Amino acid sequence: MFDVDNLYVVPLDQWIQVGVRWLAMHFRPLFQTIKWPVETLLTTIDNGLQAIPFPILIVVFALLAWRAASRGVALFTLISLIVIAFIGLWSEAMTTLSLIATAIVVCVILGIPIGILCARSDRAWTIVRPVLDVMQTTPSFVYLVPVVMLFGVGTVPGGVAVIVAAISPLIRFTNLGIRLVDKEMVEAGRAFGATDRQLLWEVQLPLALPTILGGLNQTVLMAMVMSVIVSMIGAEGLGLVVLQGLGRLDVGMAAVGGIAIVLLAMILDRITQGLANQDKAKPTRGIRAAVMQALRPRHEDAGSFETNHQQV
C-alpha cells in the first residue's frame, strides 16, 4: 500500500508539456522577436571574427589584454591564442567567443538598467531578487529544457540560454555597487540640487563602476561555462568539440577541446578582472572616462600624500 510505485502519479510532466506547447504555439511571434536580436548580433560577430585573418586577431587580442590588464596577461593571451590556432580549433574558438560576446552585449544592455532599477526601488528588488535566486541556483543543464521548447535547437537558442545564465551576477553587482555608494556622497549630490538622473550619472554610477565591472567579470565566466554546456542543444563552438569527442570516445579530441576552453576562459577572466581592478586602483572621472582609462596602459600616480601634505 505504501509502495511508491503504486501511488497515483500526478501527471505534472504532461501538464507542463501541454502548457509549454501552448505557449510555443500562441506566443511564437514573441519568442521569434526575442530570438531576432540575439541571432543578428551572434551572426554579425561570428562572421566578423571568422572573416578576420587569425594572426591579426591574435595581435588585436594581445594588445587589448595589455591595455586592459598587464604585459603578462598580454603575453599569456598571445601564447594561448597561438596554441588554440595550432591545435586546429581557431574557428570553433571564435564561434564560442562570439556566443560569449553576444551574451555580454545583451547582458550589459539589460542587466545594468535592471540593476539600477533594483538599487533605486526596494520593491523592484524584492521582485527581481527571487528570480535571480532561482536563475542562479538552477543547474545550467536544466535551463536547456525550456530553451529548446521555446526557441528550438542550434546556436541561437544556445545564445539565449547563455544570456539567461550569465545575466544575474551583473544585475546583482550593479544593484550592490549603487547601494554601497557612500551615503554622504549621495547626500552631497542631493544637497547641491541634483536631479535623480544627475545623481545617477554624476555620483552613483561612477562610484559603483568598480563593483559593476566585478559583476561583468562574473558574467563573462558564467557565459563561458554556459557556452560549453549549450553544445548539448546543438550550439556550435568548442563545447561541441568536447561533446563529439565524448560521443565518439575520442579522448584526444575531447581533451583538445577542453584545453582550448580553459585557455579561452583564462584569457577572458584575466582581461575583465584587469578592467575591474584597474578601475579600483585609479579612480577616473565618469563612465566614459573610466572605460577609456581602463583601455589605456597603467601608469603610477604622481605625487604622494607625504609630499603633498608638507606643502599645506
Add this chain to the structure above:
Amino acid sequence: MTDRITVDGVYKIFGKSPELALSQMKSGETKETVLRRTGQVVGLSDVSLAVPAGSIYMIMGLSGSGKSTLARCINRLIEPDAGRILIDGEEITGAGEARLREIRRTRISMVFQHFGLLPNRTVAENAEFGLKLRGVPAGERRKKAMEVLEVVGLASWAGHLPGTLSGGMRQRVGLARALATDADVLIMDEAFSALDPLIRSEMQDELLRLHRTFQKTILFITHDFQEALKLGTRVAIMADGMVVREGVPQDIVTNPGNDYVAAFTRDVDRARLFDASSVMVESSPLKLGDRAAAKTLNRDGEPIFVVDDSMRVLGVVGPQQLTRVAGGAAVQSLMTKDYETVSDTTKLSAVANLYHRGRPIAVVDEDGRFMGRVDPLRILSRIGAPAATPSQFRGVDA
C-alpha cells in the same frame, strides 16, 4: 538683524506611522512614552529657532540629540513631519520638487563631516560640482571654481584627486564647493569634527576669516561645546530632539539655565570666551588741559589715564602725581607711558598675558577711544569656574 532662517515648531518622527506619534507628542507625551506606545522614534520635537542673517548659528548637541536631523530638515534632505521652515520668509517646507532643487542649487549649500567629495574627480571638478548640476557652462564654472579654491588656498591643487590631500585640505575643498554656488546660507554638519585638533582650530579661524569676508549665514552643527562658543554668534543646545538652551555664548556660560547645559559649561575655557569689556571698570580719565577736573577725580589709589580731546589715551598718572596736578603741576611732565591698551573685544587670555604689576591696562573701543580700565582681580574671578551669577555679572558692568 533680520532672520534668514526661521524654524517654527518642527517635528520629525522616524517610523512608519508618524501621524500617531505626532498627535501623542503634541498632547504632551514624552519621547519615551511615544516610543513605548507606538514604536516611533522622535527625532525632533517642537523645535523653533530664528537664525539672524549673517550670523554663525551653532547647533550643539551630543549624538542622538537631533542636531544633524534638524540641519537636514532645513534643506529637506530629511522631510520634517510637522512645522514650518522659512528662508527669508519663503516657506521651504511647502516648496515643490523643482523649487526645492532651485533652493538647494542657489540658496543653501552644505559642508559634510566626512567631506562628501567625489574621489574620482579632481579638486577643481569637486569645487565646481554644484555649478555643474545647475548647468553652468564648463569654462564659466571652472573660473568660479578656481576663484573659490584661491580663497581657501588650494588653487595649486586644482588638478589633484581628493585622495592625495590631507583631511584639512579636503575639508577646504568641501568649503570651496559650498562657496562656489554663491548660496547665502551654509549648512556645516560637524564640518571640523573629523579633523585633528590643531587642524580643526586652524579651520575654525579660517571659517571666521571667510565669514568676515563673505557675510554668509552659517548654520553650524557640532558636538563640541568649545567649538560652539568659539565660532557662534548664537548657540542653540539640543538634547533629545529639543532645544534646551539658546542664546549668545557668554550668556549661556554665565547663566546655563539648567543642569544639562551647566555640565557643558564647567570645562569651558573662559579666558578665551570672555573679552576685556567683561573685566573693565569704568574710570574717569583726566582730560589734558582740564586741570580743574584733577581735583574732583576719584582717588581710590588707582592710576588715572590721561586722554586728549578725542578720548585717545596719552599716558597715565599715579595718585601722588594726580595730587601734584591738582596742585598746579603740568600733566605732560608727570604722566608716564607705563601702561598697556587693549581693545574691548580682546579675549581675557590675551589681556592676562599683558598684565604686569604696576602697569595699568586701558580698554579702548574700536576707534581707539578710552572706555575704562582693566581690573586684574576681575580677570581671576571671570576665568574661574563655575561662572559668576548673572547678578554679579551685571554688578561689574554697572
